[in-house]
Structure formats: structure tokens, C-alpha cells
Amino acid sequence: MTANPLIFCLLLLTQLSVQNAFGGDSYTPSVIPTFKEITPTSAEAAFLSDEFSDNLYPESQNFSENAYWHKLTFPKATEQESTKTLYLTFSYYIIEQLDFYLFHDGQLVSQWKRGALQDWGKDSRQYDGIWIPITLSNQHSTSLLIRKQGNHPLLTPIKLMDSSTATNQKAQKLIFWTFIISTLCILLIYNVFLFILLKQPGFIYYLALNLIIFISLSTITGFNRWIFSQAISQWITSNLFVVFGLGAWILFRFSIHFLKETQIPAPNTLIKQYGDWLFVAFLLATQLFSVKIFALLFAFIEVFLFFICITWGIKAYYKGFTPVRFYLFSWFFLLTGSILNTLIFWKILPITPATEAIFPIACIVQLLGFAFAFADKAKQMERDRRIQALTDLATHLPNRTYYFDKLPAQLEKQGLTNQKLALVIIDLTNHQTLSQAFGPAKADAAMCEIILKVHQQTMTMDGLLPFSLSKKNAMKIIRMTTKNIVFISTQPEALKTQIQQIQDTLDHPTLVNKIHFRHQYKIGSALYPSQGTDLDKLYQNALIAKDSVTYSSGNWVPFTDNLKNNHAHQLRLITLLTEDIQHDILYFDIQPQVDLSTNEIVGGEVLIRWHNDHIGQVSPGEFIPLAEQTGLIYKLTDKLLESVFLWASQHPKALSTQRLSINISALDLLQENFAQRILEHLSKYQLVANKFTIEITETSVFQNNALVHNNVKQLHQAGFKLAIDDFGVGYSSMQNLVALETDELKIDRFFITNLLDDTQSQILSRNMIDLSKNLDIISVAEGIESDGILQLLKVGTAKWDRDIIYTAPCHPLTT
CATH class of the missing domain: 1.20.1070 (Rhopdopsin 7-helix transmembrane proteins)
Incomplete structure (x- = not known):
């Protein structure tokens, strides 16, 4: 809008300038006698020519290869004026050759060069345009010849004016x-x-x-x-x-x-x-x-x-x-x-x-x-x-910044701060699986596709809060992370129906790399303001609810106080675990491993233990997963290895005929230089690697992972044995047998505990033992808690022609 008055003033000022520049007392001839030059002609010859004609004037205004002469004739000055000077001004400036000749009774008295390609001489020092002075005499007739020639149109817009008008016009020009x-x-x-x-x-x-x-x-x-x-x-x-x-x-x-x-x-x-x-x-x-x-x-x-x-x-x-x-x-x-x-x-x-x-x-x-x-x-x-700062680039949906920075103001502006709302978070949990199967680019594309399908579904639904990025765009979901989206229901009483509609979209297969792929997801929800008085707390509680989904009870879990208490307990565990790892509070027990055929102790398994001064004894099944989720597992493994190697160096006789198995997390093998750090600990305490077995809990897939391959190779070359713990419960068991170059296979207690009563467990256990025999690796049975199971395995040992080791109750040697 500010441009309009400025432009108006500019137009007005320019127009006034133009009017002043060309106004005043002046005369413009409409037709000028014209002569076309066929052969080179002097000014004197042109002056004497009788071929000047008004009919040639229109032709002289066009493109032409010829030169044209114009002739203006002026009467004598009166006796009172003695001499009078008129000025001719030229308004077209791109004629290449433009000459003016002033005659008094046929006598050439002055001449000027004013062509665009001509040297004007001294007249160009103080240039103020093309102004030709025509001095009229009271004794002689006066004529002005104009010769023009050039490649551009030979336009001749001229004006004649008296001295005072010319002086004024020069200044205005x-x-x-x-x-x-x-x-x-x-x-x-x-x-x-x-x-x-x-x-x-x-x-x-x-x-x-x-x-x-x-x-x-x-x-x-x-x-x-x-x-x-x-x-x-x-x-x-x-x-x-x-x-x-x-x-x-x-x-x-x-x-x-x-x-x-x-x-x-x-x-x-x-x-x-x-x-x-x-x-x-x-x-x-x-x-x-x-x-x-x-x-x-x-x-x-x-x-x-x-x-x-x-x-x-x-x-x-x-x-x-x-x-x-x-x-x-x-x-x-x-x-x-x-x-x-x-x-x-x-x-x-x-x-x-x-x-x-x-x-x-x-x-x-x-x-x-x-x-x-x-x-x-x-x-x-x-x-x-x-x-853009508030938008997810891949889907153009509002992003995390929008949720935390702009949404509170929107709720307040719309008067929704006292209204009951429900925040729903949807976590697409299979992003990592897609990345491993098809690559990160196709996994991200599949995520975007399903998120946009959910967006299209929500745009047709009532009772959802719209999120405005601009005056023209309003969406109903926010993309918080690569795999997390949220929406806000303004009708919490209809939340079940709304979530069911979205689940119908999520359950529809997506085509990824020509394969129909069904997404896995978790949904959590929290109510406003009863379960969160601000968006930050509401999001936190919805996350807690989402993380509580176990799939056995469905894909959606609403937030409750019990979930809140469990979450608070986990946070406290993480805090206490961090402090106790730092102060070397954790210790280990050694659980003997017995050969079923000879009943001799052939080794022991190191079991980490934690007793906290405030909450007492904590099960590894409770704190190990938390350590893996929070990244504490790396420090925990380092502390455990150093403690075990220190103990082994202090008790050399204990390892003279026996081996020690040390549990690590599968995540440890994904660390660069993990094997190198183990070897440094081993060298520090002057121990040999062939007395130790590294047991990996089967929680991850390692296929084609360079870090895992390098770590495994270094451990094997140093003399360590590698074992898969809890075999049979992971989804990638066979892959890990190859990726880890396994020396030992531990049958999970889930199968051993049910051997007496469950035919399927017997079949699966026998198959795992046969697999170990065929691969020429050791079988270890966990969870033998009765004589009946022990005797059954002993009979199986003789029957299957295969030595089996089992884990006995913990050895009294502890740290």
C-alpha cells in the first residue's frame, strides 16, 4: 500500500516536468520541404536545388539508406528588431548523421554537427541538448538546411522558439x-x-x-x-x-x-x-x-x-x-x-x-x-x-516446534484452555524394521505415506482440533518425530470411535518395494486438563501410556495413575542406577555350569546383581532393560568386565580348569572399538581370552552390520568364545547364529521349565540340541529346577549322544 502514493507523486512530478520542458511559446512545423540525396551533395548545391517538395517529407521519416535534406525559410527581420534570433530544438537523438547549415541570401554563414555518431567539437563541452540558433537579418533572407542520414528511423520532431522561451526551456530541460x-x-x-x-x-x-x-x-x-x-x-x-x-x-x-x-x-x-x-x-x-x-x-x-x-x-x-x-x-x-x-x-x-x-x-x-x-x-x-520452522518438510504438517511454541497460544485464543480435550499420540514402531529391510529412504517414504493417509482420514472427521499454519492451510495432526504423530480431540467422550477410525487406516497394508506391508503401531492418550494442565505434561503422559502398550491387550492404552506411578518408579530406578554405577555399588555372582554326563563343574556364568540402600535388591530383568533404553548399559558393561577380570586375576586357580561366561548386551557389539576395549582390560590384568565366553542376549539382528562383524572377528581372534543367551525367544535367532559365529548356544529356561509336561517344549529343545550338535557347538540348558527335568536331560544326553551343560544354583564365590 505504501507504494501507491509514492508512485502517484512520481507520475505527477514527472508529468509536470515534461509539460514545463516542452511547453511555452513555440512553433512546430507539420510538413517541411524535403529533398532526397541520390548522389553526394554539398550544402551549397542542396540550397540551390529546386527538388525540395512537401510530398517527400513523410518518406523522410522512415528507415532509409538515403540522405534527406530539409529546408526551412525565414522572412527578414523588421527594421525595429534589427536582428532576431530564433532557436530550433530537436527531440529525436539517435540519427547517426545530422548536419545543420545556416544561409543568408545563399551565403553559408554557420554550420553544426549534431549526429549521434558525429564529433560535436566545442559544442559538446556544455551539452544541453540540440539547440540550433537561427539569426534573422533585416537585410538578408535566412534559410536553414538540415541533412540527416542513418540506420534508424529519420524522424524529424523539431520546434522553433524565440530566445527567451529557449532560455527557459533549456533550464527546464x-x-x-x-x-x-x-x-x-x-x-x-x-x-x-x-x-x-x-x-x-x-x-x-x-x-x-x-x-x-x-x-x-x-x-x-x-x-x-x-x-x-x-x-x-x-x-x-x-x-x-x-x-x-x-x-x-x-x-x-x-x-x-x-x-x-x-x-x-x-x-x-x-x-x-x-x-x-x-x-x-x-x-x-x-x-x-x-x-x-x-x-x-x-x-x-x-x-x-x-x-x-x-x-x-x-x-x-x-x-x-x-x-x-x-x-x-x-x-x-x-x-x-x-x-x-x-x-x-x-x-x-x-x-x-x-x-x-x-x-x-x-x-x-x-x-x-x-x-x-x-x-x-x-x-x-x-x-x-x-x-517452515513450524512445518515438517516431508509432509508439510505442523511439527514439534508448532506443538510447543504455537499451539498454547492457539488454544488460549480459541478459548479452549478450560475445555476438556484429549491428546492422542500414535507411534509407528516398525520404522527401524523397514530401514533394515528396505533402506532408510524407502522406510522414510513409507512413514510419510501412512502419515499422510492418516492426515486425509482426520480431515474428514469431526471433533478434532484444526491446526492453522496460515490463513489457507489447516491440518488436524502434528508430526512430532519421524514416527510419532499426535492429534487433539475436542470430544473426549467420542475418543474410542475416533481412534477406531484411524486404526482402520493404519491397519490397511502399505505397498513398500512391491511388498504389501502392514504397519505396527502403539497409541497412547491423555486427558486435558485432568491428566495434564499444559501441553508439555499432556504429551509426557500420552507418551507414558503409549510406551505401556504390550500388543496383547490391543494397540491403545489410555493414561492412568498406575501408569504414572510405574513411570515414576522407572525414573527413580534410572537415577539410582546411574549413581550406583558411578560409585561401583553393583556386584556379581557366579552361577556354576555343570556337565550333565559327568556332573563336574566346567565353568561359571557371571550374573550381575544390584542392591540399593534405598530400595533393596533389584532384579536384573528390571534394571537391565532400563539401562539399555537410557544408554547406561555401556558403562555398566565396562564396569562389569573390569570387575570380573580383576576377580579372575586375584583367583587364578579358579580358572585353571574352568571357564567364565560374561553376559553383555547386544547393543555393546554395535559400539565401535568395543572388542578393543575388552582386550585392553584383558591385557591390564594379564589374562588369557580362551578362559572366557562372551554371552549376548538375543534382542537385536546383526545381519550385514560392519561394526558387529569387526568386533566379533577381533574377539574370536583373541581366543574368546561367543554364546547366544536365551536362544529361541528372539525373532532373529538363525541370523545371529551366523552373524556371531557362535561357539555356544544357551536354551532359554522357557523351554526347559516345561519339559516334563509340554511335548512341544521337548521337541523344540531336542531340535535345538540337534542343531548345536550339527554346528559342533556347546549346548547349555538354563532353568533346571527339579530332579525330574535333570534326569530327563541326562537320559537325553545318552540318547542323543550329545554332552549338555546346565546351570546350577549360584556359587558362593561372589564379589
């Missing part, structure tokens, strides 16, 4: 030029600072356009010799259409860069791919053809640019790119002025004060408009950056 130059320079300086501030790549085209317009205006309106040297002025005139062609190309590139955020024109369109070659062809044409031909080509380019850029601008506006308003405004003025100036060039429009002012006004208004367009674009880009 100087003011007019000063106004144009000052305006262009101020705009140029302003835009340079704007370019430095915005640092937009397309802005360099705008600065170049400023310079091209400055050069073009200086030549067309005649003040080029005022600011440029004679040599530069002559080069510009000789290559004027090269300058115009460069200006048109710059406008084309400027438009593409200005609109590139809108993808207009589209990257694959012909105009985007080959548009530059159109201007290259035009520039080549200026060197090969006559001015008349490439003037026609330039007129075509002007019309083409006008329609194509206006079309682009309108499309961009309908796509919501509001800065294009000033862009369209500027294009309209610039190209309208340029086309009208071309019509003057082709003598379709006459050169008058109004038409002569069209192009300067259009150029200045256009530059102002583009400046405002860039400023407006900068504002929109800043708004877009703010929206």
Missing part, C-alpha cells in the same frame, strides 16, 4: 534530465543496499536492469552526452538494440528468479529450457541484419515478453505468491512504456511531450515497483521461513 538521473541513481543506490541486505540471487538481474534502463533512457531522451564521454555515447547508439536485447534477456532471467519459489515456469517447459537461446539468436541478428529487421524482431520479443511474463505473474498470484502484485504492476508499466516507445520508433505514434515522457515515466515506475516487489518478497520469505 536541465531540470528534467536532473530529475530522471537523480531518481535512477537514488533507486540504484537503494537497490544496491537492498541487494546486500537480501542477498537473493535473482536480485543481481534487477541491478543489471537498473543499469540497462539508465543507459537506454540516456540515449533515448538525449542526456547521454551529459553523463558519458563522446566515445561511449557513440558506441551505445551504434549498438542500441544490443543494449535493448540484453535488457530483455535480463528481464526474462529476472522473472524466472523472482518466481522460482512458485515453480513458474515449470522446470521442464520449453521456455525455461530454451528461452535464453531466443535472446542469443536476437543478439546474433543485430550483427547480421539491418536495423529495420532486428527492430522488427525486438518488437516481437517485447510482445512475447509482455504476454508470457504477465501470464506467469497471474499464475503465481493464484498460487498464493502475493509479492507478484508489484511484479505485475511493474511489468505492465515497463512493457507498456517500451511498446509505446517502439510505436514511436516506427512512427505509429508521433513524438509529442506526452509520448516522449512515456518511456522515462514507465521505467522509473517499473523500477520502483520491482523494488517494492523484492521488499514484499523478502517479507513473504520471512513469513515462509517462520512457517
